[in-house]
Amino acid sequence: MRTWALLLVALSLLAGCTKEEEAAKQDDDKIVIALLPKQKGVPYFTSCYEGAAQAATDLGNVEVRYDGPTDGSPEQAAEMIEKWVLKGVDVIAVSCNDPAVLSPVLKRAREKGVKVITWDADADADARDFFVNQATAQQIGYGLVDAMAKDLGGVAAKGDVAIVTARLTAANQNAWMEHMRERLKTYPGLKLVATKPSNEDQKLAHDVTSDLIKAYPNLKGVFAITSVAFPAAAEAVEKAGKSGTVFVTGLSTPNTMKDYVHSGTVRSVLLWDTRDLGYLTIEVAVALAKGELKSGATSFTSRRLGECKIEGDNVLLGDPLVFTKDTIDDYDF
Ligand code: RAM
Numbered sequence: 001m002r003t004w005a006l007l008l009v010a011l012s013l014l015a016g017c018t019k020e021e022e023a024a025k026q027d028d029d030k031i032v033i034a035l036l037p038k039q040k041g042v043p044y045f046t047s048c049y050e051g052a053a054q055a056a057t058d059l060g061n062v063e064v065r066y067d068g069p070t071d072g073s074p075e076q077a078a079e080m081i082e083k084w085v086l087k088g089v090d091v092i093a094v095s096c097n098d099p100a101v102l103s104p105v106l107k108r109a110r111e112k113g114v115k116v117i118t119w120d121a122d123a124d125a126d127a128r129d130f131f132v133n134q135a136t137a138q139q140i141g142y143g144l145v146d147a148m149a150k151d152l153g154g155v156a157a158k159g160d161v162a163i164v165t166a167r168l169t170a171a172n173q174n175a176w177m178e179h180m181r182e183r184l185k186t187y188p189g190l191k192l193v194a195t196k197p198s199n200e201d202q203k204l205a206h207d208v209t210s211d212l213i214k215a216y217p218n219l220k221g222v223f224a225i226t227s228v229a230f231p232a233a234a235e236a237v238e239k240a241g242k243s244g245t246v247f248v249t250g251l252s253t254p255n256t257m258k259d260y261v262h263s264g265t266v267r268s269v270l271l272w273d274t275r276d277l278g279y280l281t282i283e284v285a286v287a288l289a290k291g292e293l294k295s296g297a298t299s300f301t302s303r304r305l306g307e308c309k310i311e312g313d314n315v316l317l318g319d320p321l322v323f324t325k326d327t328i329d330d331y332d333f
């Protein structure tokens with residue numbers, strides 16, 4: 001076989017080898033992030049995942065494994081986390097439905113060298129490196145009460161109000177409610193008469209709201225503070241023929257709430273850009289895995305969002321957004 005032919009064969013083998021080596025190195029360098037929502041299938045979380053997937057594409061050599069319990073079970077979430085640790089993922093990013101159940105599992109994951117962050121809903125502080133928080137609990141709690149009070153006439157607002165929350169173990173809703181109770185003190189005419197869980201279950205949220213309307217004839221406002229409960233509560237108010245009499249304010253995506261805003265049942269919808277929350281979560285996870293983000297940092301530079309403040313170990317997405325009849329159609333998520 002002629003020398004140049006042999007040379008060609010050797011070169012292509014060499015090229016082949018380096019290609020394989022490159023691919024193997026690329027694979028080694030790949031950062032694998034397990035992303036767990038409180039409840040898979042909830043549009044709010046699906047939208048967060050959209051942003052997360054985009055971040056993985058933009059950052060390159062990042063794999064996001066998105067999975068979670070479809071019924072929101074913290075126990076099932078704990079099992080998933082343990083499996084991910086065994087599979088050797090680099091980072092676990094969790095939205096917790098029950099810190100008491102998930103914190104011990106997350107601590108064990110950290111002991112095994114896995115980086116852990118929380119997003120949307122926190123765990124115990126010693127169970128994770130950072131919490132990617134959509135906005136401070138005070139901003140969200142105060143924002144909800146001020147929006148409701150404004151819709152009910154401002155400081156002179158009068159009447160009974162009630163809260164439909166998520167699972168009673170959810171740290172994010174519990175933190176928001178603390179600030180809501182605090183803020184309600186500045187509106188002496190508004191009386192908080194009940195707080196009911198709805199476990200991210202649409203039917204339960206609907207029935208709970210119907211019962212509240214029957215039980216409290218002087219009910220003027222319902223705070224529905226989960227993205228699942230808010231449309232359900234608005235539906236219940238409309239079904240009870242109380243649209244415009246009992247106002248519903250809460251947290252959900254603009255696409256979910258547009259019809260209720262245009263029908264007049266809802267005047268204010270609060271939230272944050274869910275895609276940006278997912279995006280920032282992956283950026284923080286990657287920076288942590290690469291050792292580029294350390295505790296004590298006071299800000300984080302996002303390629304999409306710019307400078308994000310870090311307060312303690314909370315990486316903050318930004319201020320909450322308020323959508324009204326005049327603005328809600330400007331948004332599509
Ligand atoms: C539900 C979940 C989530 C919360 C939103 C507003 O989707 O409870 O944790 O942030 O509502």
